Amino acid sequence: MNSEDVTTVYDQDVMITMRGVADSVGLPYTVNPVEVVDREVLIELREGPVGPPGEEGAAAWPWAWQGDVADPAALTALGLTTADARKAWRVVSENAIYYWTGTEFIAFADAFRRPGRRGAVNVLSGIGLAGTTGSAASARILGSAPNQQLEITFPRGAQGEQGDPGSAGQIADASDVLVTEDKPLGQGYVLGFDSATGKFRPIPSPRLRGPWTIGNNQFLTAQNLKEDPKVLAAITIPAQPNAWRPWIEGAVGISSGAPTRCDVTVRVGAPDGEVVAQGWGHWESRFAHVLISPGFDYPVKPGSQFGIVPANQTVTLYVVASRAAGGGTYTVNGNYSHLQVRALPA
Known part of the structure; x- marks a missing residue:
């Protein structure tokens, strides 16, 4: 064909798109259609046979x-x-x-056509469990590759004969004993059953603690006193690991004559605090010893909070003289006075 025979039908730049068309019957195309729309040209060409696999491409984006x-x-x-x-x-x-x-x-498309690369080697670990006596053995694989676990359950055998006695162990290592940092097992503690945990736990010993004493040279010595009330002595008790009630015994050398009678009380926390011990004076001045024993202003029974000192709290006890009758003077002799305090766990 001569160049003179070529007819120009479109004299502008165009965008050409070539699209492969499947050959469903195997016949060659005699005509390759061309479609022009505005400045876009679509040419359909017959697809050829499938070629061999190409070279392996770069690694895909991670997903x-x-x-x-x-x-x-x-x-x-x-x-x-x-x-x-x-x-x-x-x-x-x-x-x-x-x-x-x-x-x-x-x-x-068609993403799964051939075997992929060899995966990571499966690291299979094993664990053995004891089943109930007479049960069947079983096995199962847990987890997913490459980290899996083979679990095998073996039937438990019949009860054997009792073995020889073992060596003595520590009580803190017993399965029914629970010892922690906040509840240690040591001096001043015993084991008590804790229903919440179903185990024995250390608790402060319920026995009396002490004694703490006031000696005869630590009491006031004075004559012809008129003050009412009057602090004769005081003692500070260190903090205890549990709540407690003072258990007090002693005597104070105090004398007064009729019509005056002086009593003695021991009070918690302040000179006018709760009464936890007391002694009754005499009408005769020659009876100069007032014996002190546990006593309270109100009836006390188990669970009562009267006279209780909280755990971990230091407290001071005061020995106080007060007139029970009359308005005369009284004399205190510290040389014949003493007091003993013990802590009774509440």
């Missing part, structure tokens, strides 16, 4: 494998957002991988 979904509709129903970017699924109905970029899917 977070999410497993299988049934079809694209199930994938769309997930409602993915930009936070799900780089996730990928296998769409079973299409045998394709769908990769989510954060805004759209990229589909890889």
